[in-house]
Amino acid sequence: MKGGLSFFLLLFTFYSFSNSYSQNAKLKIEIQNATLMNVIKTIENQSEFVFIYKDEVLPELRKELGDVKIKDKTINKVLERVLNTDIFSYSINERQIILDKKEQVSIVKFQSRTISGTITDANGVPVAGVTIVVDGTNRGVVSDFDGNYAIKAEKGEVLKMSFIGLETKFITVGASDTIDVVMSEDVESLDAVVVTGYQKIDRKLFTGSASTVKLEDVKLEGVPDVARALQGQVAGVEIENASGTFGDGSSN
Numbered sequence: 001m002k003g004g005l006s007f008f009l010l011l012f013t014f015y016s017f018s019n020s021y022s023q024n025a026k027l028k029i030e031i032q033n034a035t036l037m038n039v040i041k042t043i044e045n046q047s048e049f050v051f052i053y054k055d056e057v058l059p060e061l062r063k064e065l066g067d068v069k070i071k072d073k074t075i076n077k078v079l080e081r082v083l084n085t086d087i088f089s090y091s092i093n094e095r096q097i098i099l100d101k102k103e104q105v106s107i108v109k110f111q112s113r114t115i116s117g118t119i120t121d122a123n124g125v126p127v128a129g130v131t132i133v134v135d136g137t138n139r140g141v142v143s144d145f146d147g148n149y150a151i152k153a154e155k156g157e158v159l160k161m162s163f164i165g166l167e168t169k170f171i172t173v174g175a176s177d178t179i180d181v182v183m184s185e186d187v188e189s190l191d192a193v194v195v196t197g198y199q200k201i202d203r204k205l206f207t208g209s210a211s212t213v214k215l216e217d218v219k220l221e222g223v224p225d226v227a228r229a230l231q232g233q234v235a236g237v238e239i240e241n242a243s244g245t246f247g248d249g250s251s252n
Helices: 002-024 036-046 055-061 075-082 187-191
Strands: 027-035 050-052 064-073 088-093 096-101 113-121 131-134 140-142 148-153 158-163 166-172 181-183 193-195 200-202
Touching (some): 027 036, 027 075, 036 050, 036 055, 036 064, 036 075, 131 148, 140 148, 158 181, 166 181
Parallel strands (some): 050 096, 113 181
Antiparallel strands (some): 113 148, 131 140, 131 158, 193 200
16 A cells, blocks of 8 residues: 555655646747747757657748747746637647647638629510529519519529520529519410410410401490400301390300
């Protein structure tokens, strides 16, 4: 028991002596245009400290710090003064100072901006109701009555603009916050839709017969109603007067 106690006291005394050295040893460093390597060599020459580091740290050790002037400071104070804590970490084990390079984590911050503009057709007329969506996301808006829109998007994202009867546009967001768009007619899309007097029907689903009559062909002087103006305009359509009275409605 006595021998074990003696060993413990010897170990404690050795630890206290080692620990007190790093706390009590005072260093004086004066170097012009110093590098971190210069500082390390000066510390090792003045004291019993030894630096341990990997080869990957060497490029940072050779970078210039400028003039270093430190007087009567402990090793901790010196290292706090000369080490860039964003790059280095260190630990002191007795008289050994272990330098490590921190892992650099690059953080990319995407800045969401408001992209705005006006959507017009080929004649310069504002187009209302255009759907604008950031492609691949659920972020979307609709252009207002004057064709204006505003949407949050990041540089590099793609805006998808679509409207029935107009060609869909895909526009990549660049440096500008303003993107004005001219949309042209999509002939194929128009051919795929049949417009009747009361609804729009996909041509594939439309089983009836349809004909087109231009307004200028039915706008006739002296004709009291539209039904009479359509007489003779479309083959196979018969329009008759329901009574003999002038101005009464017609039937087909």
